[in-house]
Amino acid sequence: MTFYTIPEVAQILRCSPRTVHAMIQTQRLPAIIVGKNRYRISQQALHELLHPPKEETP
Numbered sequence: 001m002t003f004y005t006i007p008e009v010a011q012i013l014r015c016s017p018r019t020v021h022a023m024i025q026t027q028r029l030p031a032i033i034v035g036k037n038r039y040r041i042s043q044q045a046l047h048e049l050l051h052p053p054k055e056e057t058p
Helices: 006-013 017-025 043-050
Strands: 032-035 038-042
Touching (some): 006 017, 006 038, 017 038, 038 043
Antiparallel strands (some): 032 038
């Protein structure tokens, strides 16, 4: 499984690291804490953020 740092995710999303950190704090982007103020975001979590599951229409 591949994990990314906050700066790497910011570069992929073309936003600031502060924005990525805010997304983690609001639980919009799941992350794993690996140390004091050090986060890792899984490739799957990033993929789900970029490609959310589509809701079925009745």
